[in-house]
Amino acid sequence: MTDLDSLAQPRAPSSQRPLLGMTVLAVEDSRYASEALRLMCLRSGARIRRADCLTSARRHLSVYRPSVVIVDPGLPDGSGIDLIAALAQAVPRVGVILATSGDAVMRDPALDAGADGFLAKPIESLGVFQQEMLRHLPRERCPAGPYALNDEQITPDRLAYRDDLDHVRSLLEEVPDHATLAYVAQFLGGVARAAQDMFLAEAAAGLDGNGSEAGIARVLALVEARLTARMAL
Known part of the structure; x- marks a missing residue:
């Protein structure tokens, strides 16, 4: 297994780029x-890789060890709770393990499994993100001297929402089983809330494991309307 930190030339974090030299694996669908x-x-100065499922995450982790896993x-x-538990018990352990969810009830199970912290979705404040990362890092990995909270708000590209x-459309166009409906309900609900599309989030909540054909x-009609309109929300 390769530790990507060891491959990078040493770079000291600064107040402007407090995560410089770090690598992040985001396990996020x-x-x-x-x-x-x-x-x-x-x-923040960090490098990031993404895994969209457990299988992909395990593949990443079999070949390198990031500084932080979210x-x-x-x-x-x-x-993902099972992955958090496995990471927390691994030797050597990943430096920082964070859970992230739009469902606040996931906080305690994640922390009980061994997560160091919890990022509530939607993650919009750059300062909150940086502070949650830094407070779990060893002192030598943090910027020297006073650190000012960054109040920048981050807005993702709407094409990512599309x-x-x-x-979601591909999952619902087939005949979905209860497990798929439960997954779509939590996935779409979280994504729609993050995009401030509350009407779609409310509709998604009705799918949780036993959504009717109606x-x-x-x-599907709401999703299709948004795709057709090219996200003109």
């Missing part, structure tokens, strides 16, 4: 949420 994390890492508990092929909606048709 949403393109919209991943884009927010990418922009925050870019602004895990969404709700993944398409299993629970990608997520297209993914409920599925309603969500």
